[in-house]
Amino acid sequence: MLNTRAVQILKKLYTEDDYISVHDLAEFTKSSSRSVRYNLQKIDSFLRKNRLSPLQRHHLKGVKIDKEEKTVNFLAEYFRKENPYKRIFSKDEMKLFIVLNLLIHQKEIPISFFEITLNASRTAIINFLAEIKTPLEEKGLKLNWVKRKGVFLTGDENRRILEFANLFCERLSMNEFFNYMELGKTSTGEGGLVFRHVFNKEDLQYIRGLILFLENELGCTYDDRSFLILTVYFTRLINRSTDPTGLNGDLIPHHPVNRQIDRISFILLEKLKERHPEIIADEKEAAYLTSIILSMKTVKANRKRPGNFSELADKLIGKVEDAYQVRFREQTSELKKLLLQHIEPMINRIRFNITLENPLFDEIVQKHRRLFLTVKAICQEIGAEYDVAINDHEISYLTIYFAAMMEKIPRNEDLPKILVVCIEGVAISKYLAMSVTKLFNIKHVDTLPVREIHPSVVENYDLVISTVDLPDIDDKKVVRINSIVTREDVEKLKARLHLNFNKRTQNHVAKVERLVHVIQESCEIKDIYKLQYDLLVELLDDQEKEQYQQEKRYRLEFSMDEIRIGEKARTWKEAIYLGAKPLLEKGYIKETYAEKIIQNLEDYGPYMSIAPKVLLSHAGPDDGVNENSMSVLTLEKGIDFHDRFAVPVFVIITLALKETKGYLNLTEKIIRLANQQHTVDRIIRSVNKRDVYHLIAKHLDLI
Numbered sequence: 001m002l003n004t005r006a007v008q009i010l011k012k013l014y015t016e017d018d019y020i021s022v023h024d025l026a027e028f029t030k031s032s033s034r035s036v037r038y039n040l041q042k043i044d045s046f047l048r049k050n051r052l053s054p055l056q057r058h059h060l061k062g063v064k065i066d067k068e069e070k071t072v073n074f075l076a077e078y079f080r081k082e083n084p085y086k087r088i089f090s091k092d093e094m095k096l097f098i099v100l101n102l103l104i105h106q107k108e109i110p111i112s113f114f115e116i117t118l119n120a121s122r123t124a125i126i127n128f129l130a131e132i133k134t135p136l137e138e139k140g141l142k143l144n145w146v147k148r149k150g151v152f153l154t155g156d157e158n159r160r161i162l163e164f165a166n167l168f169c170e171r172l173s174m175n176e177f178f179n180y181m182e183l184g185k186t187s188t189g190e191g192g193l194v195f196r197h198v199f200n201k202e203d204l205q206y207i208r209g210l211i212l213f214l215e216n217e218l219g220c221t222y223d224d225r226s227f228l229i230l231t232v233y234f235t236r237l238i239n240r241s242t243d244p245t246g247l248n249g250d251l252i253p254h255h256p257v258n259r260q261i262d263r264i265s266f267i268l269l270e271k272l273k274e275r276h277p278e279i280i281a282d283e284k285e286a287a288y289l290t291s292i293i294l295s296m297k298t299v300k301a302n303r304k305r306p307g308n309f310s311e312l313a314d315k316l317i318g319k320v321e322d323a324y325q326v327r328f329r330e331q332t333s334e335l336k337k338l339l340l341q342h343i344e345p346m347i348n349r350i351r352f353n354i355t356l357e358n359p360l361f362d363e364i365v366q367k368h369r370r371l372f373l374t375v376k377a378i379c380q381e382i383g384a385e386y387d388v389a390i391n392d393h394e395i396s397y398l399t400i401y402f403a404a405m406m407e408k409i410p411r412n413e414d415l416p417k418i419l420v421v422c423i424e425g426v427a428i429s430k431y432l433a434m435s436v437t438k439l440f441n442i443k444h445v446d447t448l449p450v451r452e453i454h455p456s457v458v459e460n461y462d463l464v465i466s467t468v469d470l471p472d473i474d475d476k477k478v479v480r481i482n483s484i485v486t487r488e489d490v491e492k493l494k495a496r497l498h499l500n501f502n503k504r505t506q507n508h509v510a511k512v513e514r515l516v517h518v519i520q521e522s523c524e525i526k527d528i529y530k531l532q533y534d535l536l537v538e539l540l541d542d543q544e545k546e547q548y549q550q551e552k553r554y555r556l557e558f559s560m561d562e563i564r565i566g567e568k569a570r571t572w573k574e575a576i577y578l579g580a581k582p583l584l585e586k587g588y589i590k591e592t593y594a595e596k597i598i599q600n601l602e603d604y605g606p607y608m609s610i611a612p613k614v615l616l617s618h619a620g621p622d623d624g625v626n627e628n629s630m631s632v633l634t635l636e637k638g639i640d641f642h643d644r645f646a647v648p649v650f651v652i653i654t655l656a657l658k659e660t661k662g663y664l665n666l667t668e669k670i671i672r673l674a675n676q677q678h679t680v681d682r683i684i685r686s687v688n689k690r691d692v693y694h695l696i697a698k699h700l701d702l703i
Contacts, residue, residue, distance in 0.1 A: 002042060002046055003039070005029050005031060006042045006043055006046075008029055009025055009028075009039050009040070009043065010046075011079065012025065013043075013063065014079070015120050015121065016123075016124065017064075017127075018061075019056075019061035019062040019063060019064045020063060020064065024062070052068075052074060053068060053071060054066075072090070089118060089190065093193075094118050094120060095131065095132055096167060096171055097117075097190075097193060097194060097197070098129065099132055099167060100164060100198050101114075102151065102152065103163060103167075104232065104236065105239055106239040106240055107152060108146050108149040108150035109150045109152065110149065111150060113150070117197060129143065139155075139159055140155050141153050141155035141156075141160065141163070142155055157236070157288075158353075158354050160236065162354070162357065165225060165228050166359060172190065174228070176195075177191065177195060180201075181205070181208050199231075200238075203234075203235065210271060211230050213268070214230070218264070226297050229296065234272060237272065237285070238279065261293050261294055262286060264293070265286040265290045265293065266281070266286050269285060269289065294348035295356070297345050309340055309347070310336075310340065313339040313340050316375075316378060316382065316398070319378045320374065323374045324374070324406075326406070327409075328405060331409065334405070338401045338405075342398065342401070347388060350394075355391065355393065356394065358393045358396045358397055360400075365392075365396065368399055368403045371402060372396060375395055375399050376392065376395045379394075417463075418433075418436065418461065418462065418463050418464075419446050419457075419463070420445060420448075420464075420465045421453055421465070421466040421468070432447075433445045433446075433447050436493065450470070450604070453470060453472075453473065455473065455474075461477070463478075465478075465493070466478055466480055467481065468480075468604035469604070469605075482644065556702065557583075557586070557628065557629035558697070558702060559693065560690060560693045561582065561586070562582040562631040563631065563692050563693055564579075565686065566634060566635075566636045566687070567633055567634070568635070568637070569635060569639055572639045572641050575652060576594055576597055576598050576601070576652070578633055579617050579652035580593060580594035580597070580617065580654050583629050583630075587626060588625075588626055588627040589624050589626060589656045590626065592624035593619055593623050596619040596623040597617050597618065597619050597654075606641040609641055609649065610674045611645070611674035611675045611677075612647050613638070613648070613650045613651060613680055613684065614649065614650075614651045614653065614680055615641060616653050616670060618654070619656075621659060625656045626658070627658060628657050630655050630656070632652075632653055632683075632692060633652040635650050635651075638650045650680075650684045651680060651683055653674070655667075655670065666700060669699060669700045669701070673696065673700065682695060683696070
């Protein structure tokens with residue numbers, strides 16, 4: 001364990017980013033330089049014992065902590081346990097504390113207040129202020145500095161209140177806040193620090209009473225966020241009472257207000273004036289309070305809704321049902337109730353120019369993109385009729401209600417019956433079927449070769465997914481996709497199936513978004529949507545590993561004897577024969593196998609091109625396969641197959657499977673290998689069979 005002085009020094013180093021001299025540390029701890037050096041040795045031992053990097057030293061500048069994430073997280077937790085009442089806060093916690101104080105208070109706040117409260121240096125506080133300045137300006141709030149007095153914010157009152165609520169709900173516990181408000185129970189963490197310094201405990205008790213009075217008068221119950229917004233409004237009103245400028249005229253509603261709410265607003269202001277006689281309780285303030293009350297969301301309301309809002313909710317429900325070809329049936333009344341609780345305050349927010357930001361906006365748009373766009377289109381149509389412009393954040397809230405209710409619709413009977421078609425290559429068909437079932441809520445997927453497809457068979461299915469054209473089948477029933485599912489293919493399927501991603505996919509959407517954001521900070525992304533899709537598929541593939549492990553280990557004839565390097569071919573047909581030749585020489589296939597591959601390519605086009613420069617040459621199990629086998633051919637110059645990648649093919653993998661059961665894992669690994677461009681380039685550049693064999697066998701888990 002560290003002694004008291006060592007902990008004091010460690011905390012000081014933790015809060016600073018730059019080196020601190022031994023002399024300064026001696027002054028800080030009111031001890032000698034010798035004692036400081038002794039404690040620094042103790043700190044080094046402590047860090048090494050916990051497998052952390054020792055202190056960094058400079059012969060002129062002094063010492064500092066290595067701010068690795070592992071070290072920072074460990075020390076933050078250590079300080080909490082070491083003394084929960086005098087804890088060291090992280091940078092993010094300190095910046096949040098500063099911002100919330102600036103948002104809630106009206107007058108200048110001295111820098112010394114933040115220094116003492118957060119146990120941080122003046123330099124650190126000034127740096128934090130510099131970091132929060134731009135984000136605040138983006139919200140329309142200006143950070144001002146008055147010499148010898150401190151810092152304060154100026155800007156729109158609505159934006160201050162809503163930004164406070166956004167940050168508070170995102171970072172702090174509403175449950176802890178209610179315990180503090182109702183019971184005076186103080187948290188020892190970040191929340192407790194904010195509650196004590198941002199709010200006056202006695203005022204909070206009184207404000208809580210005002211909001212309960214309001215709920216009782218209106219026969220409603222506000223949600224947590226609305227309760228917080230009202231609390232912040234009353235706190236700001238108390239803080240604004242000494243401001244001679246008063247409210248900005250733009251905040252006063254120009255529309256006729258609700259007389260009942262207007263009356264209650266005056267009562268609330270008069271009640272608060274009894275406690276704080278200095279507040280201004282005039283018509284302008286009452287009108288502003290009325291606009292806020294009308295804009296708040298409730299979780300329960302006994303008031304009868306006006307007919308026009310009920311009609312609006314009915315139109316929304318009806319149009320979403322038509323767009324998705326679903327019926328909410330017994331869920332309709334519950335959905336309408338939820339919508340009405342949002343629509344009325346939403347319309348009032350629009351009237352009073354109050355923007356309610358949804359903290360989950362990005363996640364909702366990503367997770368329910370098609371539904372969001374559908375609801376947005378409907379809102380634009382209805383908005384024109386009702387003369388309101390509904391913004392994207394409000395639309396995202398409506399999307400949540402519809403998404404939640406769609407989850408409750410019994411869909412098993414409505415799930416489409418899918419048929420996957422991929423020429424003779426049943427293994428590829430199985431791979432496509434697996435890809436579709438991984439992404440979507442589909443329980444019934446069959447696979448058939450093209451030769452068995454005719455209109456009477458297709459009648460039994462809702463949709464046919466094919467890698468080739470099917471001229472004899474109704475186009476309305478067919479979706480043409482690639483052998484390896486692309487982002488464009490997924491969009492096609494989503495549009496035709498009227499389905500959202502399955503739950504497993506949904507759980508990864510937010511993670512993918514965070515990963516892309518991290519990558520974007522360090523690299524230039526050429527196609528962000530393709531990257532998002534590829535990452536999503538990779539995460540889903542991880543979920544399938546356990547399933548793959550349960551498959552029997554496949555038996556496949558493949559060795560260096562089945563590899564040909566740098567061959568020359570004049571035509572694509574000759575290339576197919578060259579690729580199949582090693583298997584034919586070993587008796588693994590019959591001559592008819594290569595002939596069938598060529599026939600399929602002539603009849604259906606270059607669907608076997610599974611990646612740039614790579615072709616997976618294959619036919620069906622009944623086309624002349626004696627043993628499960630594979631060969632690899634690299635071409636010196638490449639052959640143009642006129643495929644969708646528009647580049648010559650340099651690698652031909654010939655796959656012959658006598659049986660497909662248990663070989664789905666192998667097929668997917670081949671496709672994934674083909675889509676690793678750097679690996680393909682290594683295969684093309686290789687000059688000996690051994691390198692090619694080990695490279696491929698390793699990727700396919702054959703060795």
